[in-house]
Structures are given as C-alpha cells and as structure tokens.
Amino acid sequence: MNIATLWIIVGIVLILSELMATSIVAVFFGIAAIIVGLLLNIGVIESYSIQFMLFGVLSLVLLFSTRGHFKRWFVGYTADSNEQPSRFADDIGSRVNVHTDFTQGAGRVVLNGVQWDAESSDALQAGDIAWVVANHGIKLVVSATKPN
Numbered sequence: 001m002n003i004a005t006l007w008i009i010v011g012i013v014l015i016l017s018e019l020m021a022t023s024i025v026a027v028f029f030g031i032a033a034i035i036v037g038l039l040l041n042i043g044v045i046e047s048y049s050i051q052f053m054l055f056g057v058l059s060l061v062l063l064f065s066t067r068g069h070f071k072r073w074f075v076g077y078t079a080d081s082n083e084q085p086s087r088f089a090d091d092i093g094s095r096v097n098v099h100t101d102f103t104q105g106a107g108r109v110v111l112n113g114v115q116w117d118a119e120s121s122d123a124l125q126a127g128d129i130a131w132v133v134a135n136h137g138i139k140l141v142v143s144a145t146k147p148n
Helices: 003-021 026-041 048-075
Strands: 095-098 106-111 114-119 129-136 139-143
Touching: 003 026, 003 048, 026 048, 095 139, 106 139
Parallel strands: 114 139
Antiparallel strands: 095 106, 095 129, 106 114, 129 139
16 A cells, blocks of 8 residues: 555545544544645655645645634534524413422423423412413423413
C-alpha cells in the first residue's frame, strides 16, 4: 500500500468517525487527508514535510472557514422565539382531566390527549375536571375553578 492510499483511507475513516462524534471537526481533517492523498497520488507533492504541512493548513482552513455552515446542517437549527412563538399561551383556559391525585400541590393532568405534570393549590382528585391557568416551563398550573 502506498502512502497516498494511506492518506485517503485515513481521510475516509475520519469522515466516518464523525457519525459517532457529531462535533463536526473530524470531517474537515478527513477532507484534508483525502486532498493530500490525491495530490500525492498525482505527483504534485512528494516530501513528508510538505504532506504534513499541507494537511495541517488545509484542516485548519476548512475547520475555521466552513464549520459554522456545516454545523447548522448536521446539528440542527433552533428557531428564535420571534420566528416560532410559544403555544403555551393558547392552552390557558383549556379544560383538563385530572389523571392522578394531587399530593402536596403536584399531580398529572391530561390536556389534548397528552399527560402533563401540573401544580395546583386546590385539592384535586383523579377524574376531576380542572382548567389551565398558567404554565411554569413545561409544567401546567391548574385550578378547580374556570378562569374568567
């Protein structure tokens, strides 16, 4: 196996390792290794020092110039609150079924077919009807009396 093939194999392994790491770093080292292997294969470079220098420079240039763009594609994108407003406010005033007895002000309710953790200052029992009056994060605040 010649050194050019080794560079290309290392590059492919680095790119595949990104599937496990998801830090979007190894892929740039892999691309740089493949480029060095191809340049070595066609005879553009020969010395070991040039190979390693080119690998280092290409890796850093690729990493710092394109990582931000790739990261959005692979990691995902989270919308700001201005782009996708919260829908929790829509649920205030909604009727819920109490799923578990409330002990020490905490229990579970069913809203739109989904169970939610809930808080209430009322003594609610399983099977009771309550209304959503607020939310604290993903925990609903419910009351036995319907809000106005």
